[in-house]
Amino acid sequence: MTRSPNKDVLFGLYDDDAKILSAVGQARAAHLDIYDVFSPFPVHGMEDAMGFTESRIHQAGFVYGLIGTLTAFLGMTWVFTSDWPIIFGGKPYWAVPAFIPVTFELTVLFASIGMVVTFYTICGMGPGILNPTLHDRITDDKFCLAFDVTDASDEEKAKYRAFLQASGAEEIDQKHI
Amino acid sequence: MSGHISPIREPLITGAKTYHQITEDICGPTERTPSAAWMIAFILAVTGLAVYVFCVTWTIWVGIGSWNLNRTINWGWDITNFVWWVGIGHAGTLISAILLLFRQKWRTGVNRAAEAMTIFAVICAGQFPLIHMGRLWLGFFIFPYPNTRGPLWVNFNSPLLWDVFAISTYFTVSLLFWYTGLVPDFATVRDRASGFRRKMYNFLAFGWTGSAKHWQRWESLSLILAGLATPLVLSVHTIVSFDFATSVIPGWHTTIFPPYFVAGAIFSGFAMVQTLMLITRKVLHLEDYITLEHIDSMNKVILATGNIVGVAYLTELFISWYSGYIYEQFAFYNRLMGPYFWSYIGMMACNVISPQIFWSKKMRQNITITFAMSIFINIGMWFERFVIISTTLARDYLPSSWSYYSATWVEVGLFIGTLGLFSTCFMIFTRIAPVVAIAEIKSILKNAGDQYVGMSNAKKHAHAHEPVATKDSTDTH
Numbered sequence: 001m002t003r004s005p006n007k008d009v010l011f012g013l014y015d016d017d018a019k020i021l022s023a024v025g026q027a028r029a030a031h032l033d034i035y036d037v038f039s040p041f042p043v044h045g046m047e048d049a050m051g052f053t054e055s056r057i058h059q060a061g062f063v064y065g066l067i068g069t070l071t072a073f074l075g076m077t078w079v080f081t082s083d084w085p086i087i088f089g090g091k092p093y094w095a096v097p098a099f100i101p102v103t104f105e106l107t108v109l110f111a112s113i114g115m116v117v118t119f120y121t122i123c124g125m126g127p128g129i130l131n132p133t134l135h136d137r138i139t140d141d142k143f144c145l146a147f148d149v150t151d152a153s154d155e156e157k158a159k160y161r162a163f164l165q166a167s168g169a170e171e172i173d174q175k176h177i
Numbered sequence: 178m179s180g181h182i183s184p185i186r187e188p189l190i191t192g193a194k195t196y197h198q199i200t201e202d203i204c205g206p207t208e209r210t211p212s213a214a215w216m217i218a219f220i221l222a223v224t225g226l227a228v229y230v231f232c233v234t235w236t237i238w239v240g241i242g243s244w245n246l247n248r249t250i251n252w253g254w255d256i257t258n259f260v261w262w263v264g265i266g267h268a269g270t271l272i273s274a275i276l277l278l279f280r281q282k283w284r285t286g287v288n289r290a291a292e293a294m295t296i297f298a299v300i301c302a303g304q305f306p307l308i309h310m311g312r313l314w315l316g317f318f319i320f321p322y323p324n325t326r327g328p329l330w331v332n333f334n335s336p337l338l339w340d341v342f343a344i345s346t347y348f349t350v351s352l353l354f355w356y357t358g359l360v361p362d363f364a365t366v367r368d369r370a371s372g373f374r375r376k377m378y379n380f381l382a383f384g385w386t387g388s389a390k391h392w393q394r395w396e397s398l399s400l401i402l403a404g405l406a407t408p409l410v411l412s413v414h415t416i417v418s419f420d421f422a423t424s425v426i427p428g429w430h431t432t433i434f435p436p437y438f439v440a441g442a443i444f445s446g447f448a449m450v451q452t453l454m455l456i457t458r459k460v461l462h463l464e465d466y467i468t469l470e471h472i473d474s475m476n477k478v479i480l481a482t483g484n485i486v487g488v489a490y491l492t493e494l495f496i497s498w499y500s501g502y503i504y505e506q507f508a509f510y511n512r513l514m515g516p517y518f519w520s521y522i523g524m525m526a527c528n529v530i531s532p533q534i535f536w537s538k539k540m541r542q543n544i545t546i547t548f549a550m551s552i553f554i555n556i557g558m559w560f561e562r563f564v565i566i567s568t569t570l571a572r573d574y575l576p577s578s579w580s581y582y583s584a585t586w587v588e589v590g591l592f593i594g595t596l597g598l599f600s601t602c603f604m605i606f607t608r609i610a611p612v613v614a615i616a617e618i619k620s621i622l623k624n625a626g627d628q629y630v631g632m633s634n635a636k637k638h639a640h641a642h643e644p645v646a647t648k649d650s651t652d653t654h
Contacts (some may be wrong), residue, residue, distance in 0.1 A: 017623075040196060040365065041616040043394040050389055060407075076333045079321075091334050099340040101416050106406050110348045116357060119386040119398045120383065124378040125360075133426035136368040138387050139361070141196035148184045148318045 004120065008176050009035055010160050011134050011146035012169025017043045020143035024049040025165035032163060035148040038138045061115040067109025072103040132177035144172075147175065189283055189621060192315070192465035196619050199466075203611045203618070204366050206461045209609065214460060219604050225597015232590035235309060236342070243313045244585045249580035250570045254588040255305045256420075257562040258595065262302035263344065263417055264438075264558060266538035267410055268446025270351055273358070274406035277399070283474050284623075285617040286467045287534060289362075289610070290457060291450045292355040297602040298449070299348045303596040306340070308591070325592040336419035352408060354402045360385050361616045388591025414442045421565065428508035428569035430498070437489035440557060444482035444528070447475050453603065455548050457612055466613050469542045474539040479554065483532035486561075508569060515566040516581055520560045527557020 005102055014020040021043060028051065037043075037050060066091050076099045080086070085093045094124075120126050145167075147160045157174075164172045196201070210221070236243055246253050258437040269291040276284035307316050319341050321331045331338050364385035367378035385391070418438035421429040451472070497509040512521050531553050533638050534540045541547070606612070 037389040038387040039389065039392065040200075040387060041361075041390075042396050044620070045391050047393050049392040052390065052393055055394050057394055058401050061401050065405075075321075079330045080333065084330045088332055089335045095334050099338075102333055102342050103410070104408075104412060105339075105342040107350060108409050109346040112353055112405055113400060115398055115401060116353045119394055121356070121387075123394060125385060125391075127381040127383060128380045130379060131384035131385055131386050131441040133368065139365040139368045139385075140200045144387075150259070163650050 006093055006150075006177075007035075007148055008140070008150045008174060009134065009146045009175045010152075010157060010164075011144050011166030011172070012138065012167070013142040013171040013173075014145055014167075014169055015142065017041075017143055019043055020145055020155045023047055023145055023164075026167055027163065030163070032147065032160070035146040038144040038146070040133065040139050040141060040143075043143070056120060057115055059159075060118050061111045064114025065107045065111035067114075068102055068107040071110070072101055072106035076102065087107060088167045134177070135173070145169070186471075187468070188469045189286060189470060190466060190467065190618060194622065195463065196622070199619055199622070200365055200369070200615060202463070202465070203362075203615050204369060207608060207611065208369070209368055212460070215608075216605070218599070222597055222600035224606055225593060227597070228374055228600045229594025232587050232594050233304070235587055237313055238309055238415060241309065243585060244265065245585045245588065247580050247582065248576045249573065250567055250582040252309075252341050252566050252570060253582055254563075254584045254592060255309045257566050258557065258592050260417055260562045260566075260598075261559050262298045262305075262439075263597065264349075264414065264442035264445045264562075265449045265555075266295040266298035266302065266347075266446065267414060267439075267442035268450045269512050270347075270354075270406050270410040271291070271443055271446065272378065272450065272610070273354060274403040274410065277278060277403040281474075283471050285621055286471045287450060287454055287475070287613075287615055289355075289358065289614045290453060290606075290612050290619070291446075292351065292358070293454060293603065293606045293610075293612075294446075294449060294611055295351045296348070297353060297599045297606075299351065299447075300602070301425065301599050303344060303348070305591075305594065306337075307524065322517055326624065336416065336423050337595060339416045339419060343413045347409060347413045350406055356398070357398060357402070358617075359610055361387065361395070362611045362614065364614055366611065380636040399472070411439055414438045415618050419603050426573065427502070428512070428565070429442040431493060432600050433489055433492055433496075437486065437493075440482045440485035440529075441561060444479060444486055445555060445558035447482065448551040451475055451479070451547055451551035452555065455544060455551070458596050459625055461607065461612060465615060465620060472544070472547055473538070473541045476535045476547060478552075479550070480535040480541075483528060483535075483554070487529035492603050504574065508572070511572045512564060512568050513585035515568060515572060517564065517571065520568065524557055524564050527553045528561060531557075 006134075012023075012024065020037065020039065021036050024034065025054065026035060028049070030137065031173060034050070037046065039046070077094060080095070081093045087093070091098060133139075134144055134146060137140060145164065150162065152160070161172055183626070190199075192198075195356060244253065244255070246255075269288075272284050272291040273288045276288075309315060319331060320633075359381075362385050363378050363382040364387065367375060367382045370378055414433035414440065417586075418434035422431060422434040424430050453469055455472070459466055460501065494509055499507045500506070512518075531550060534546065534550065567582055571581060
C-alpha cells in the first residue's frame with residue numbers, strides 16, 4: 001500500500017458500504033490489483049476483504065511506554081540517590097512506592113504521544129499536509145474503489161471500468177494525482 | 178471494532194437518516210451563521226471570561242492576600258474549584274475510553290462533546306493550583322529539569338508533584354485522543370467548504386483521505402489510546418485524592434478516598450455532560466442523534482455513581498465512629514454539626530437524596546427533571562469538595578487556631594470566571610467542529626440505528642450483487 005504521487009487512478013463510487021465490501025471481495029477474487037479503497041467511516045470487514053495484516057501500532061506503543069517507564073524510574077532513582085539525595089518525610093532516598101505515580105503517568109504519556117506521532121507519520125499526515133483526494137463526497141457518503149492505471153493499456157482500463165460498472169459503481173472517473 | 182448487535186434495544190439514531198443527511202445535520206451548525214440565541218449566550222460567556230481575566234489580574238497584582246484564606250484555612254475555594262473542575266473533566270474520558278472498550282455504542286452520540294468538555298474543564302482546573310502559588314511567574318519551578326539553581330530538583334515523593342504529572346498527562350492524552358477522533362470529521366467539513374474555510378479545514382484535517390489502511394490504523398490507535406486512558410482516568414483523581422489522603426489531618430487521611438473521588442468525579446462529570454448535551458441537542462437540533470435513550474443511559478450512570486458516592490459518605494461516618502479515634506470522630510461530628518453544617522446538608526441533599534429519583538424510567542427520560550438534576554449534582558459535588566477541604570481545615574488539632582472562612586469577591590469572581598472561560602471555549606467549539614462524531618455515528622447507523630439490518634441480513638445485503646465474471650482477470654495483476 002505504498003502510495004506515491006504522479007499516478008493515474010481509475011475509480012468507482014458506490015453508495016453503500018455493503019456494495020463496496022462486496023466489490024472489493026470480487027476484485028480480489030478476480031486478481032485485480034486494487035490501488036486503494038476510501039470510505040467516509042471505517043467499514044468493518046474491510047481489513048479482511050483487503051487482506052490487510054493487523055496494525056502493529058500497539059507494538060510500537062509498548063516500546064514507547066517502556067521508554068517512558070525507564071525514563072521516569074531511572075530518572076527519579078538517579079536524582080534522589082545520586083544527584084540530590086535528600087530525605088523527604090522520613091522516606092528513604094530510593095522510595096520505590098512513591099515513584100509509582102510519576103512512573104505510571106510517564107509510561108502513558110510516552111506511549112500515547114509516541115503512537116500518535118507514529119500514526120500520523122506512517123499515514124503521511126500532519127498539520128497543513130495536502131494529500132490528494134479523489135472525490136469530495138468520499139468523506140460524506142460515497143465509497144470509492146480505485147485502481148492504478150498509470151501504465152495500463154486501453155484494454156486494461158476498459159476491463160477495470162467494466163468491473164466497476166458491473167459491481168455497482170454509480171459513478172466512474174479517472175484522475176491524475 | 179465490531180460489537181454485539183441487538184434488535185431489541187431502542188435505535189440510537191432516529192429519523193431514518195441517510196449518510197448524507199447525517200453529514201448535513203452535523204456539519205450544518207459549523208457552516209451556518211450563528212443564531213441570535215447563540216450570540217446572546219456567547220456574549221454572556223465572554224462576559225464571564227472578562228470576569229475571569231479581571232480576577233486573575235487582580236490576584237496576581239495584589240497577591241493572594243486578596244483571598245480570604247488564613248493561617249488555618251489555606252485551601253479554600255481555589256482547591257475546591259480545582260478538584261471540582263478536574264472531576265467534571267472525567268466523564269469525557271470515561272465516555273470516550275471506558276465505554277469504547279465496553280462496546281457501548283450509545284457513546285457515539287455524546288463522546289465528541291464530552292471529550293471537548295474534558296479539555297476545557299482541565300484547562301479551568303489547572304488555573305487554580307497555579308494561581309494559588311501566589312507567584313505565578315515562578316510556576317516553572319514545578320517542572321523537573323536540570324536547572325541553574327544548583328542541584329535542585331522537584332520533590333518526586335510529593336502528591337502535589339504527582340498532581341502536576343497526572344494533570345498534564347491527562348490533558349495531553351485527552352487532547353491527542355480528541356483531536357485524532359476529530360481529524361476525519363474535519364476532512365468532511367473541509368470537502369464541503371470553499372475559499373478560506375477550505376484552507377483552514379485543510380490545515381486542521383491533516384491531509385486525511387479516508388483510505389482503508391488509514392481507517393484500520395485509526396481504529397487501532399483509538400482502541401489503544403482508550404486502553405491507556407482508562408487506567409489514566411482512574412489514576413488522575415486517585416492522585417488528586419492523594420493530596421488529602423497522604424496527609425495526617427483527620428477527615429483527610431482515609432483509604433477510601435481514591436475510589437470515592439473517582440466515583441464522585443464520574444458522577445459530577447456525567448451531570449455536566451447532561452447539562453451541556455441537553456442545551457446542545459436543543460440549540461443545534463440534534464434530537465435524532467442524542468436521543469432519550471442516551472439521556473436515559475447517562476442518568477443510569479449518574480444513579481449508579483451517585484449511590485457509590487452515598488455509600489462512601491456513610492462509610493466515612495461509620496469508620497470515624499468505629500475507629501474509636503477521637504480526632505477522627507470530632508472531624509465528622511464537626512462536619513455534621515459544626516459551622517459548615519449547611520454545606521454538608523447541601524452535599525447530602527444534592528448528591529445522595531435527589532438522584533434517587535432516577536430509579537424511575539419516566540424521570541430518567543424527562544428532559545426538565547434531568548436538566549434540573551444535572552445542576553443539583555454539580556452544586557452538590559462542589560459542596561462535597563468544599564466540605565472535605567474547608568471544614569476539615571477549619572477545626573484542626575489546635576482549638577487556638579480554629580477559624581472560619583468565607584470567600585471574597587475575588588474568589589467568587591474566579592469561580593464564575595472559569596465558568597465563563599469554559600462556556601466560551603465550548604461555544605467556540607460548537608461553531609468550529611462537528612459536535613457529534615460524524616464517522617462514528619455513520620458506522621453505527623445500520624447496527625444500532627433505526628435502519629438496523631441485523632447480522633444475517635447484513636451478509637445477504639453484502640452479497641446482493643452478482644459476482645462479476647472477468648474471464649481473463651489473471652492478466653491484469
